[in-house]
Amino acid sequence: xxxxxxxxxxxxxxxxxxxxxxxxxxxxxxxxxxxxxxxxxxxxxxxxxxxxxxxxxxxxxxxxxxxxxxxxxxxxxxxxxxxxxxxxxxxxxxxxxxxxxxxxxxxxxxxxxxxxxxxxxxxxxxxxxxxxxxxxxxxxxxxxxxxxxxxxxxxxxxxxxxxxxxxxxxxxxxxxxxxxxxxxxxxxxxxxxxxxxxxxxxxxxxxxxxxxxxxxxxxxxxxxxxxxxxxxxxxxxxxxxxxxxxxxxxxxxxxxxxxxxxxxxxxxxxxxxxxxxxxxxxxxxxxxxxxxxxxxxxxxxxxxxxxxxxxxxxxxxxxxxxxxxxxxxxxxxxxxxxxxxxxxxxxxxxxxxxxxxxxxxxxxxxxxxxxxxxxxxxxxxxxxxxxxxxxxxxxxxxxxxxxxxxxxxxxxxxxxxxxxxxxxxxxxxxxxxxxxxxxxxxxxxxxxxxxxxxxxxxxxxxxxxxxxxxxxxxxxxxxxxxxxxxxxxx
Numbered sequence: 001x002x003x004x005x006x007x008x009x010x011x012x013x014x015x016x017x018x019x020x021x022x023x024x025x026x027x028x029x030x031x032x033x034x035x036x037x038x039x040x041x042x043x044x045x046x047x048x049x050x051x052x053x054x055x056x057x058x059x060x061x062x063x064x065x066x067x068x069x070x071x072x073x074x075x076x077x078x079x080x081x082x083x084x085x086x087x088x089x090x091x092x093x094x095x096x097x098x099x100x101x102x103x104x105x106x107x108x109x110x111x112x113x114x115x116x117x118x119x120x121x122x123x124x125x126x127x128x129x130x131x132x133x134x135x136x137x138x139x140x141x142x143x144x145x146x147x148x149x150x151x152x153x154x155x156x157x158x159x160x161x162x163x164x165x166x167x168x169x170x171x172x173x174x175x176x177x178x179x180x181x182x183x184x185x186x187x188x189x190x191x192x193x194x195x196x197x198x199x200x201x202x203x204x205x206x207x208x209x210x211x212x213x214x215x216x217x218x219x220x221x222x223x224x225x226x227x228x229x230x231x232x233x234x235x236x237x238x239x240x241x242x243x244x245x246x247x248x249x250x251x252x253x254x255x256x257x258x259x260x261x262x263x264x265x266x267x268x269x270x271x272x273x274x275x276x277x278x279x280x281x282x283x284x285x286x287x288x289x290x291x292x293x294x295x296x297x298x299x300x301x302x303x304x305x306x307x308x309x310x311x312x313x314x315x316x317x318x319x320x321x322x323x324x325x326x327x328x329x330x331x332x333x334x335x336x337x338x339x340x341x342x343x344x345x346x347x348x349x350x351x352x353x354x355x356x357x358x359x360x361x362x363x364x365x366x367x368x369x370x371x372x373x374x375x376x377x378x379x380x381x382x383x384x385x386x387x388x389x390x391x392x393x394x395x396x397x398x399x400x401x402x403x404x405x406x407x408x409x410x411x412x413x414x415x416x417x418x419x420x421x422x423x424x425x426x427x428x429x430x431x432x433x434x435x436x437x438x439x440x441x442x443x444x445x446x447x448x449x450x451x452x453x454x455x456x457x458x459x460x461x462x463x464x465x466x467x468x469x470x471x472x473x474x475x476x477x478x479x480x481x482x483x484x485x486x487x488x489x490x
Contacts, residue, residue, distance in 0.1 A: 017099065019060060019063055020063055023064075023067045024071065027067075028078070033428075033430045033431075034075055034076050034429065034432050035073070035075050035076070035426070036072060036429050037428050037429025037430070043073060050065070050069070075432065077090075077449075078452075080452065080454070081430060081432070081460065081461055081464075082450070083447060083448055083453075083458065084434040084445075084447060085434055088297070088298060089449075089451075090302060090303045091301040091360065093356045093359035093360065094302050094306075094352035094356045100351060101347060101348055101349070104348075106348040107345045107347070108121055108337050108348050109341065109343070109345055110327060110334065110336045110338055111336055112334065114348060117350075118336075119335070120350055120351065120354055121141060124354060125137075125139040125140070125141070125308060126138075128274070128308060129310050131275065131362075132274065132286055132287055132292055132310060133287025134287060134310065136312075136313075136314065137310055137311060137312050137314070138310070138311055138317060139309050139317075139340075140309055140317070140337060140340045141306070141349050141350050142305075142308060142309055142341075143307065144268075144304070144305050144307045145184065145186065145266065145268030145293050146190075148268070148293035148308065148309040149186045149190055149264070149266055149268075149293055150186065150193060150342070151309045151342050152291040153177065153187070155311070155316050155317070156232050156264060156291070157194050157232055158319035159316065159319065160230055160231070160232040160233075161175075164230060166230075172195055175231075176202050176232060177191055177200055177201050177202070177233050178201075178220055178221065178233070178234045178261075179201060179202075179235040179237075180203065180204050180205075180206045181206070182240040182242065182243060182245070183237050184240075184266055187266075188201050200232075204217045204220050209243065209245060209394070210245045210393070211246065211248060212247040212248065212252060214251035217252060218259075221261065225259075231259065231260075233261065233262040233264050234252065234255070234256050234264070235266055236252045238265055238266065238267035238271070238282075238283055239266075239268065239270030239271075241269065242399065242436045242438065243395060243438070244376070244395035244396060244397035244398060244399035245395060245397075246282050246396050249265060249285030249286050249288070250285030250288070251285075253288035256288075262290045262291070263288065263291075264289060265286050265289040265292045265293070267283070267293055268294065268295035268307070269295065269298055270283065270299070270397060271294035271299055271300070272298070272300060272365070273299075273366075274366075275300075275363065275365050275366035275369070276370050277363055277367060279373065280366075282396060287312075290311065290312055290313070291309060291311045291312070293307070293309060294307065294310065295307045296308070296353050298449065300365055301368060301449075301451075302349075302356065305347075305349060306352055317339075317340040318339075320341075320342065323339075327344070372449055372450065372451055373396075373398050375448050375453060375455065376395055376397065376400055379400050379458050380395065380400050382455070382462075383400060383402045386462070388407075388469075389402050389405065389462065389465075389466070390402055390414070392438050393438065398447065398448040398449060399447050399448070401438060401444070403415075403417075403418065404417055404444065405469075406470050406473045409469075413473060415441055415442050417472055418443060418444055419435060419442065420468070420472045421465055421468045421469050424468040424471075424472065425468060431464050431465075433461065446461070
């Protein structure tokens with residue numbers, strides 16, 4: 001007898017959800033390291049061995065298979081030795097909300113597909129706008145910071161084109177965006193997708209620690225206009241990916257106001273400061289932006305995906321509107337979010353944040369973000385005091401940049417060790433750290449977004465880093481060859 005797939009009985013639904021949650025819960029209880037350490041070739045063999053064209057095996061067996069195939073080898077962000085990227089362990093109320101989302105399968109593109117869901121999303125967007133300081137702001141949920149930044153720059157492009165009398169092709173060729181070298185890669189990618197010239201993104205000098213220099217921005221704007229370019233937007237970052245620093249938003253806003261430039265603040269990382277009991281002042285000036293990116297799936301501890309674009313003036317969103325008779329005709333007065341979104345079908349991701357806020361409150365979320373920032377400061381102090389490690393700058397959020405320096409290791413050896421150390425830890429599965437490049441030199445990076453992680457946990461990760469570096473540096477003459485291979489594969 002075939003299973004009821006699209007009209008399950010209440011008992012079948014309960015049974016399948018219970019089976020699945022039980023297996024996930026067991027993994028949470030028993031996982032001992034953030035990754036199994038399985039080789040990619042072995043994982044590929046496991047994936048290729050699944051006969052996707054065969055007859056169905058039944059849901060219960062399929063769930064068991066996923067337990068062995070995926071959960072066994074997943075990367076677990078809740079583990080205290082995971083410290084690589086901007087991935088957070090998720091708030092459990094949001095996990096409960098995910099169950100509702102999947103079962104109901106709401107799409108919030110039009111009101112008649114979502115009803116109260118649309119109203120709840122719009123209420124959360126108003127709530128976020130209020131936290132930013134927008135008096136009458138609006139926005140839309142997105143898939144992530146990259147889409148939010150693209151959407152913001154699309155709106156900025158249309159606003160800039162509306163201000164010029166040049167024909168659209170000529171104007172597009174002259175539009176420029178101002179950002180620092182530390183800005184998110186999506187700024188450059190968005191410029192390409194929006195049809196701007198190859199040199200459209202102008203790099204503004206920073207203060208030496210990754211924060212935009214407002215005086216340098218003023219000079220760059222004047223020089224661009226003098227050369228016939230058309231300023232389209234200034235992108236300030238509230239939480240750079242690597243350094244975790246915040247551009248001086250108020251001085252940048254002064255420059256933008258004086259020059260009439262669209263100010264977009266990418267607060268994908270730093271948006272948790274909006275609810276911080278102790279550090280909200282770090283976002284002073286964000287209320288003067290024309291648009292803001294927030295990623296709730298970073299510093300609000302939400303499951304992917306949960307991001308939003310907020311605008312100070314709701315009318316700005318109309319620049320991306322498109323109407324279809326079957327979906328959102330012009331005469332329709334319903335509050336259709338597809339009118340302001342780059343997406344059509346779109347999950348009701350706002351429900352996760354709604355449930356989390358109601359369950360624990362905004363202040364508790366802010367305290368959780370403050371906790372990881374406190375941890376990063378403590379870890380930075382310990383790294384700075386460790387003769388075997390070198391701290392690379394200070395953060396305002398929750399990243400720690402450093403290099404390892406075994407006895408007698410020169411700068412070239414320290415640089416070469418970065419990729420090798422990261423690879424050794426990753427392949428063991430015991431700890432995950434990231435690598436990046438700062439001031440033309442590679443370094444290791446810890447991104448701390450787990451409020452349950454302790455200083456002792458990170459001391460353990462640093463000990464593994466030092467042990468790996470010592471081992472790699474001690475196997476000369478194979479050292480250079482091994483690290484070259486590590487660099488190529490890391």
